[in-house]
Amino acid sequence: MATFAYVGRTAQGVTRKGEVAAKTKEEAAAQLRQQRIAVSSLQEKKGGGRFGFGGGPNVTDRDVVIFTRQFGTMINAGLPLIQCLEILSTQSENKAFGKIIGEIKLDVEGGSTFADAIRKKPKAFDELYANMIHAGEIGGLLDTVLVRLAVHMEKAMKLKAQIKSAMVYPAAILGVSVIVISVLMVWVIPIFAKMFLEMSGGKAGLPGPTQLVIDASDFMQANILYIAVAGAAGVSGVKKYYATPKGRYNMDKLALKIPVMGDLIRKAAVAKFTRTLGTLITSGVPILEGLSITAKTSGNKVVEEVIVGARSSISEGKTVAEPLSKSDVFPKMVIHMISVGESTGALDAMLSKIADFYDEEVDAAVASLTALLEPMMMVFLGTVIGFIVIAMYLPIFKMASVVG
Numbered sequence: 001m002a003t004f005a006y007v008g009r010t011a012q013g014v015t016r017k018g019e020v021a022a023k024t025k026e027e028a029a030a031q032l033r034q035q036r037i038a039v040s041s042l043q044e045k046k047g048g049g050r051f052g053f054g055g056g057p058n059v060t061d062r063d064v065v066i067f068t069r070q071f072g073t074m075i076n077a078g079l080p081l082i083q084c085l086e087i088l089s090t091q092s093e094n095k096a097f098g099k100i101i102g103e104i105k106l107d108v109e110g111g112s113t114f115a116d117a118i119r120k121k122p123k124a125f126d127e128l129y130a131n132m133i134h135a136g137e138i139g140g141l142l143d144t145v146l147v148r149l150a151v152h153m154e155k156a157m158k159l160k161a162q163i164k165s166a167m168v169y170p171a172a173i174l175g176v177s178v179i180v181i182s183v184l185m186v187w188v189i190p191i192f193a194k195m196f197l198e199m200s201g202g203k204a205g206l207p208g209p210t211q212l213v214i215d216a217s218d219f220m221q222a223n224i225l226y227i228a229v230a231g232a233a234g235v236s237g238v239k240k241y242y243a244t245p246k247g248r249y250n251m252d253k254l255a256l257k258i259p260v261m262g263d264l265i266r267k268a269a270v271a272k273f274t275r276t277l278g279t280l281i282t283s284g285v286p287i288l289e290g291l292s293i294t295a296k297t298s299g300n301k302v303v304e305e306v307i308v309g310a311r312s313s314i315s316e317g318k319t320v321a322e323p324l325s326k327s328d329v330f331p332k333m334v335i336h337m338i339s340v341g342e343s344t345g346a347l348d349a350m351l352s353k354i355a356d357f358y359d360e361e362v363d364a365a366v367a368s369l370t371a372l373l374e375p376m377m378m379v380f381l382g383t384v385i386g387f388i389v390i391a392m393y394l395p396i397f398k399m400a401s402v403v404g
Helices: 025-034 061-076 081-091 095-109 114-119 127-139 142-200 208-243 245-257 261-282 287-296 301-315 321-325 332-344 347-403
Strands: 002-009 015-022 038-045
Touching (some): 002 025, 015 025, 025 038, 061 095, 095 114, 114 127, 127 142, 127 261, 127 287, 142 347, 208 245, 245 261, 245 301, 261 287, 261 347, 287 301, 321 332, 332 347
Antiparallel strands (some): 002 015
């Protein structure tokens, strides 16, 4: 997600400057058109962008959640909006975030709505946040919307943490395995190899497994630089490919097909989609706008295209469930529940129930994945290192038998 600085005029003829977060310049321009701003200048800011709800190098998700919780409590207690912003800007532990809140306060004092002031800070507050605040201001339910936002963000953070925990463990074990094996092959094996070759008079006298390990060690020593460069080039190539629309779609599609991990990604996508859309609809955001926002925040190109299809279906007078049923992402139970929610006029409540169910499913999937990967990684590491150790001991056993 990039950040674009813009200059434009509102429908009232007022010149406005600010920033907007979007994946492309065209998407940023479309967002500004939706806000009825005639753009005269739109430039991408280098080093911008966000991850999750909090953004920039100095603003975290936790900062935004704490601000939202405290702000909702103060508004509910009857404190004026500007006074709330003043208090929160001065007491924020994160000075960079406190400065952002202070700038929002100045914009509100200057006549901007709170939602418009929020939109000028895309590094800290995303489109979902701004649209929910806008709906809350229009409906006079700002305190309620802030509470919903805080709950939504806390659950989104928990979901993100679960996915990370599921991926960090195998990555850590694999990293340790690569380091240990590399150290053995580059520094330890050559010492044994020199000793064995001197004692046996050449490789011809060594057992097959020992020769295989020594040959692999020789290859790594001779080509360690090329291996490192090839690895770095491979990672860079994958990143560049993923940055293209086709590459991202293909890799996201592949991720959904990975055994066990793909099921976890699918369940997380369903939980995120239903939670986000349900929260937006409950807060008064129109369903078409809600689907547009949900698609952008899905995190998976395949899921994003399915949601975009659902938005097109709604705009043509059809249902949300119909295009979802044509995809392999959403289970039949989810599609049926969404269909029932649409027919009964309780789509937001049904989406929340689905999200709660799939939050629990993600918990169970993470536990299953960890339980499955732990013995697999240990067996892999033990087998490889065990083979190397046994291969190095075979010549010693052979010489001992000859001497005996």
